[in-house]
Amino acid sequence: xxxxxxxxxxxxxxxxxxxxxxxxxxxxxxxxxxxxxxxxxxxxxxxxxxxxxxxxxxxxxxxxxxxxxxxxxxxxxxxxxxxxxxxxxxxxxxxxxxxxxxxxxxxxxxxxxxxxxxxxxxxxxxxxxxxxxxxxxxxxxxxxxxxxxxxxxxxxxxxxxxxxxxxxxxxxxxxxxxxxxxxxxxxxxxxxxxxxxxxxxxxxxxxxxxxxxxxxxxxxxxxxxxxxxxxxxxxxxxxxxxxxxxxxxxxxxxxxxxxxxxxxxxxxxxxxxxxxxxxxxxxxxxxxxxxxxxxxxxxxxxxxxxxxxxxxxxxxxxxxxxxxxxxxxxxxxxxxxxxxxxxxxxxxxxxxxxxxxxxxxxxxxxxxxxxxxxxxxxxxxxxxxxxxxxxxxxxxxxxxxxxxxxxxxxxxxxxxxxxxxxxxxxxxxxxxxxxxxxxxxxxxxxxxxxxxxxxxxxxxxxxxxxxxxxxxxxxxxxxxxxxxxxxxxxxxxxxxxxxxxxxxxxxxxxxxxxxxxxxxxxxxxxxxxxxxxxxxxxxxxxxxxxxxxxxxxxxxxxxxxxxxxxxxxxxxxxxxxxxxxxxxxxxxxxxxxxxxxxxxxxxxxxxxxxxxxxxxxxxxxxxxxxxxxxxxxxxxxxx
Amino acid sequence: xxxxxxxxxxxxxxxxxxxxxxxxxxxxxxxxxxxxxxxxxxxxxxxxxxxxxxxxxxxxxxxxxxxxxxxxxxxxxxxxxxxxxxxxxxxxxxxxxxxxxxxxxxxxxxxxxxxxxxxxxxxxxxxxxxxxxxxxxxxxxxxxxxxxxxxxxxxxxxxxxxxxxxxxxxxxxxxxxxxxxxxxxxxxxxxxxxxxxxxx
Numbered sequence: 001x002x003x004x005x006x007x008x009x010x011x012x013x014x015x016x017x018x019x020x021x022x023x024x025x026x027x028x029x030x031x032x033x034x035x036x037x038x039x040x041x042x043x044x045x046x047x048x049x050x051x052x053x054x055x056x057x058x059x060x061x062x063x064x065x066x067x068x069x070x071x072x073x074x075x076x077x078x079x080x081x082x083x084x085x086x087x088x089x090x091x092x093x094x095x096x097x098x099x100x101x102x103x104x105x106x107x108x109x110x111x112x113x114x115x116x117x118x119x120x121x122x123x124x125x126x127x128x129x130x131x132x133x134x135x136x137x138x139x140x141x142x143x144x145x146x147x148x149x150x151x152x153x154x155x156x157x158x159x160x161x162x163x164x165x166x167x168x169x170x171x172x173x174x175x176x177x178x179x180x181x182x183x184x185x186x187x188x189x190x191x192x193x194x195x196x197x198x199x200x201x202x203x204x205x206x207x208x209x210x211x212x213x214x215x216x217x218x219x220x221x222x223x224x225x226x227x228x229x230x231x232x233x234x235x236x237x238x239x240x241x242x243x244x245x246x247x248x249x250x251x252x253x254x255x256x257x258x259x260x261x262x263x264x265x266x267x268x269x270x271x272x273x274x275x276x277x278x279x280x281x282x283x284x285x286x287x288x289x290x291x292x293x294x295x296x297x298x299x300x301x302x303x304x305x306x307x308x309x310x311x312x313x314x315x316x317x318x319x320x321x322x323x324x325x326x327x328x329x330x331x332x333x334x335x336x337x338x339x340x341x342x343x344x345x346x347x348x349x350x351x352x353x354x355x356x357x358x359x360x361x362x363x364x365x366x367x368x369x370x371x372x373x374x375x376x377x378x379x380x381x382x383x384x385x386x387x388x389x390x391x392x393x394x395x396x397x398x399x400x401x402x403x404x405x406x407x408x409x410x411x412x413x414x415x416x417x418x419x420x421x422x423x424x425x426x427x428x429x430x431x432x433x434x435x436x437x438x439x440x441x442x443x444x445x446x447x448x449x450x451x452x453x454x455x456x457x458x459x460x461x462x463x464x465x466x467x468x469x470x471x472x473x474x475x476x477x478x479x480x481x482x483x484x485x486x487x488x489x490x491x492x493x494x495x496x497x498x499x500x501x502x503x504x505x506x507x508x509x510x511x512x513x514x515x516x517x518x519x520x521x522x523x524x525x526x527x528x529x530x531x532x533x534x535x536x537x538x539x540x541x542x543x544x545x546x547x548x549x550x551x552x553x554x555x556x557x558x559x560x561x562x563x564x565x566x567x568x569x570x571x572x573x574x575x576x577x578x579x580x581x582x583x584x585x586x587x588x589x590x591x592x593x594x595x596x597x598x599x600x601x602x603x604x605x606x607x608x609x610x611x612x613x614x615x616x617x618x619x620x621x622x623x624x625x626x627x628x629x630x631x632x633x634x635x636x637x638x639x
Numbered sequence: 640x641x642x643x644x645x646x647x648x649x650x651x652x653x654x655x656x657x658x659x660x661x662x663x664x665x666x667x668x669x670x671x672x673x674x675x676x677x678x679x680x681x682x683x684x685x686x687x688x689x690x691x692x693x694x695x696x697x698x699x700x701x702x703x704x705x706x707x708x709x710x711x712x713x714x715x716x717x718x719x720x721x722x723x724x725x726x727x728x729x730x731x732x733x734x735x736x737x738x739x740x741x742x743x744x745x746x747x748x749x750x751x752x753x754x755x756x757x758x759x760x761x762x763x764x765x766x767x768x769x770x771x772x773x774x775x776x777x778x779x780x781x782x783x784x785x786x787x788x789x790x791x792x793x794x795x796x797x798x799x800x801x802x803x804x805x806x807x808x809x810x811x812x813x814x815x816x817x818x819x820x821x822x823x824x825x826x827x828x829x830x831x832x833x834x835x836x837x838x839x
Contacts, residue, residue, distance in 0.1 A: 002732075003706050005694060005823050008814065036701035038830035061811075106809065108827070111700060 006031035009110060012060065016083035018130040019058075022120055030120075035111035039064070039103035045087070048100045052090035055111035059084050062107025066099045077330070079104065088131055090114050091121070132327070171250045172288075173267060177280040179204045180213070182234035186222060189213055189233060199282060200264045203237045207276040209266045211237030216263070245271030246278055254286045294320065294337045301344040306352070307418045310345055314420045317341050321379055322593050331379075331582045331589070332557050339376035343369075343470045345419060346386075346412070350471050353411035361408070362401050365390035366472030367430065374466040375538070375554045377585065380592040380599055384413060384421040385463060388430035389476055392438050405436050428463060439476055443483050450487045453497040462501065465542055466554045485551050495547050499633035502539040507623035508532035526601035529588050533618060537581045540625045547632075556581050570628065577625055580618035587615065653741050654773050660749040661777055669839065670705075670750040671696040671781075673829050675821035676760050679713070683762040687736065689713065691743055692819030694826050695750065699834060701826050707746040708819045711739045740767050747778060755801045755825050757782045783825055786832045804828050 009031035013019040019027060035055065039045060045064060046053060057064075063081040077099060080086050089097055091114060121128050179202045180189050189201050193215075200214040213236055221227050221236050243266045244256060256265060267279035288296055297313050297320065304310045317338065324334045350367055354360065371385035372378045388409055393401050409430035417423055430436045437445075449461040465484075469477040488494055508527075541559040545551075548566055553559050560578035564571040592599025604612065674693035680686035688711055695705035712733045734742070743764070754760050757780055765775045787804055788797045801824065805812045810827050814820035832838075 002708060003703070004708070004817075004819050005701075005706055006703050008823075009703060032704040032706075034703045036703060036827070036830075037699055038827065038834060039699075040831075040834050043834070106831075 003028075003032055006034075009034055009036075013058065013110075016058065016085075018085075018124075018127040021124060021126050026120060030112060030116055033113050033116040036060075037109050037111050039107045039109065041103055041105050043103050045101040045103065045109070046097050048096075048098055050097050052095075052097055053087060053111070054090070054115065055113050056085060056087040056091065056117070057101075057109045057111050059086070060108040060110055062109075063104045064101050064107055064109065065104045066101055068099055085131075091118075091131055171248060171253050171281060171285055173279045173281040173285050175279045177202055177277065179277060180233055181205065182210060182232065182237070184233045186213070186218070186227070186231050186233055186236050187229045190218055190222075190229075193218075200280065202241065202266055202277055202280060203233050203239075204277055209241050209243060209268060209273050209277045210234075211239035212241040212264060212266060213237045214264055240273060241266045243268045243271060243273045244281070245269075248281075250286060253281050257283060257286065294341065297341050298344050301341065301348050304348055304352075307349075307415045310348060310415065311419045313341070313345060318593075321589065325586070325590055325593065331586045334589075335377055335379060335555075335557075335585070338379055339373075342373060342376075342378060343468075346416065347471050349412045349415045349419070350408070352415065353408050356411055357404075357408060359404075361390075362397070362404055363391040363393055364473035364476065365405060366469050366474075366476045367412075369468045369470050370428065371463045371466060374463075374468040375556055376468060377538075377556060379585065379589045380597075382422070382598050383424045384416050385424045385428045386413070386430050387428070387435040387464070387467075388437075389442050389472075389480065390436075390438055391473070391476060392440050398438070402433070402436065402438075406431060406433060409436055439479060442480060446480070446484055447487060450484070450491060450494050453494055462498070462539065462542065465546060466538075468554060481551055485549060488546055488551075489549065495543065496633055498539075498543045498546070499629050502536065502543050502629060503626055505531060505536045505539075507536070507619050507626060523601045525604075527604050528600060529584060529591075529602050530600040533584050533615075533622065534581070534588065536622050536626065537577055537584070540577070540622075540629060541581075543629065543633075544625075573621060573624055573628065576621040580621045583614060583618050587611075650773070653745055657744050657748070658774075658777065665749070668697045670748070671753050671829070672747045672750045673701075673753040673822055673826035674707075674747075674760070675754060675818050675825055676763060677818045678760075678763055681759065683759060683766050686763070687711070687713065688739070688763050688767060690818040691739065692817065692822035693743070693746060694819075694822050696753070696826055696829060696833075699830065701823075701830065706819075707742065709734060709739045709742050711736050736767055737771055740764070740771060749778060751779045751781055752776070753781045753783065753825070753829050755783045755804070755821075755828070756798075781829075783828050783832060786829070786836060786838075790832055790835055801825060801828070808832075 006028060010024065010027040013027055013031065014022075014024070019030075022030070037045075037057070039062070045057065048068065059080050059082055061082065063079055064084075064086060065076050066078045066080065066086060067076045080101075086101055087097075121131065178192060178196060178198060180192070182203055182205055184203075193199070193201055200212055202209050203211040203213060211234070213233060217236050217238055222229060222231070227235055241264075242256065242260050242262055244253070246267045246269070248256075253265060257263065263283045265281040266273075266277060267281060268277055269275035287293070288299075297316055300316075301310065301313050304313065321334060321338060324337075346367065346369065366389050368374070368387045368389060369385070370387055372382060373385060386409075388405050390401060390405055413423065413429050413431045423429065428435060446464075449464070453461070538556050541556045541563070544563055545553060545559040548563065550559065550562055550566075553562050557578050560574045560581065564574035564578070567574070587602065588599040590599075591597070591602055602615075607615070672693050672695055674691060676688050676692075677690040678686050678688055690711065691707065691709045693707040695702045710733045712735050752761070761776055761780060768775065783801075783804065784797075784799055785795065787793075787799055787807075788795060791807075793799075799807075801815070801821065802812060804810075805815075805824060805828065808828060808831050810824060810831070812824060815824050
């Protein structure tokens with residue numbers, strides 16, 4: 001039927017991906033199924049936590065902001081304007097919306113039913129890829145992204161395929177699961193489950209599965225008092241149990257679980273309950289099969305029993321970073337995830353080391369990551385910098401206690417080294433007797449740094465002001481932080497030296513706005529992104545944050561964000577610095593992934609024109625923030 | 640003859656169906672039909688309908704697929720109005736008035752009718768229905784002119800044109816010129832006013 005309204009919408013859609021790759025007749029059909037939605041300014045289209053709509057949306061006029069709400073604070077993630085799509089979640093995930101979409105101005109948007117669009121997604125891989133990328137990044141138009149070389153793009157396709165294939169491969173599951181008889185008393189079954197840390201037991205009679213007892217049954221039937229703890233399995237079990245053959249794929253297993261709303265499937269020889277039990281598939285198996293998700297990596301870290309398994313996690317983590325970068329996930333999100341996994345790895349390494357020594361630590365202690373790990377900015381494999389603080393002990397015991405912790409630190413740093421974190425070149429590690437000492441000694445150390453800052457000491461000490469307590473006894477941490485906070489308050493001398501140190505690296509542009517590159521050495525004509533761009537920002541953030549008494553935030557991005565909050569008159573500059581930092585980190589990470597290096601040196605000739613401009617734009621905030629520091633700490637008087 | 644009921648007393652089936660719709664209680668989202676007509680003039684006694692465009696609105700959205708466009712064959716040909724309404728090309732299917740009314744009635748069902756200065760349009764339809772020996776339109780009616788006056792707090796008898804409304808509400812006027820274009824533009828106006836006046 002003739003429908004000029006739909007025709008108008010189809011004419012609009014054809015200009016924008018993914019619609020641009022569809023035939024006119026298909027577009028017209030999609031348009032007839034669509035809706036035209038009006039949003040008043042600030043009207044909410046959907047809210048994080050809402051059930052997903054049957055439609056996804058494309059903006060016709062106006063602008064819609066996407067934001068994440070955490071701790072009652074809305075953080076704007078992205079802004080969608082004309083031609084941008086949003087609300088893709090129902091395509092890929094069954095659960096509720098994560099983000100909130102709110103009109104930033106009066107907007108007209110088209111709602112397109114997912115059911116009508118699904119067929120085109122299946123038939124058209126480029127449409128699927130576009131949606132996946134958009135969904136992952138929620139950037140407005142992934143096609144705009146300047147890809148850094150073809151290789152990376154090909155990698156993306158490859159890794160996507162791997163993920164797809166994984167999904168359709170046979171699932172790995174527990175063979176020869178623990179079973180029980182219908183006459184068994186439920187208390188003993190529960191004990192078996194607790195001892196083996198398993199979530200379910202299959203009940204079988206004459207080797208055939210007749211039911212299953214899961215945590216859920218124990219919770220709803222025993223703990224509520226409906227049945228006594230001495231009940232027999234037959235009364236408690238859920239029956240019949242859902243059975244499957246042994247060669248089903250991850251996808252099928254997941255589907256069957258969803259269909260029957262169960263968390264466990266019983267594997268039998270022919271897939272019916274008329275043949276003996278051969279295994280059990282749990283929800284965890286389904287999740288684990290889809291690998292490379294942060295949750296699974298964290299779980300694997302916690303379950304690791306040796307360095308090899310930890311190393312495997314670190315390798316997987318690199319894949320995860322690569323995928324996240326390809327999918328344009330914001331660098332600050334990636335950093336958070338990577339930091340969490342790095343921390344989990346170190347924690348596990350400490351636990352394993354304690355087991356290896358065979359005796360518990362003599363007193364309480366904390367393990368501190370410093371430097372880039374302390375700032376949670378370590379994306380690529382770089383050095384480990386750490387320290388150890390233990391509780392004060394009697395002078396007589398001091399040496400014995402210290403020896404224990406040095407041994408512990410040696411084991412931990414060795415195993416981190418095996419996992420892939422290089423030893424610190426300056427030996428700033430807990431295994432170094434200088435950086436493994438009691439709380440009082442540490443307080444003295446910090447006092448020395450803060451009150452008598454000499455040029456040489458400052459060089460080292462800046463690292464120690466980016467710390468993250470990752471393992472141990474919180475009170476030690478609090479005491480130390482409090483001491484630092486009190487000492488630095490209005491300590492002009494300390495800040496002057498710190499500021500002087502910060503300004504050592506001038507902004508990286510020459511007089512004619514050309515890049516300053518390395519003049520000699522191995523990296524001649526390369527751009528040192530770490531020393532010339534990242535470090536000035538990191539140093540500036542540290543100095544300004546400390547001078548405002550902000551000791552609890554160590555991440556550069558978050559430091560700038562906090563500063564923007566504390567000093568409204570400079571909000572713009574601080575926000576620009578935070579943004580510039582993220583962009584520079586992105587450059588460095590991509591470079592590092594391509595060349596399997598630490599990404600420190602960029603070859604300017606390999607950068608596209610757009611990338612160069614993007615990079616240069618990051619330098620203005622560096623120059624501005626250095627001016628601000630010069631004025632604030634009156635550096636002219638010192639030099 | 641195609642329209643036997645014209646001579647008989649019994650009402651045609653489509654009209655019976657239409658009337659019956661108003662007996663039932665409805666639940667779910669209320670359906671509005673926003674429409675506009677091209678006519679030969681402004682005198683409902685003399686002039687006739689040339690074209691009808693109508694589109695449905697539910698909740699905060701226009702349902703694009705729920706759309707009707709009818710062009711009506713004219714016995715009388717009036718060049719003046721043709722020049723004015725721009726229906727020159729004959730690429731659209733044209734139907735006789737009776738068929739046009741059947742399609743319109745079947746489309747609107749029991750929804751609330753919305754139009755700009757809607758009373759004239761309703762009267763034109765009532766006249767057309769009268770020529771078919773049928774009763775009057777039974778649907779509830781809303782007028783965007785009245786809604787706008789209420790939203791702005793203007794006196795009830797203020798007359799604003801659709802163009803003025805579009806300018807005030809920042810709505811694109813480029814689709815106006817045809818019945819369906821006016822209907823669609825009016826639908827956008829209605830969506831905005833509906834939201835601002837919190838009409839369910």
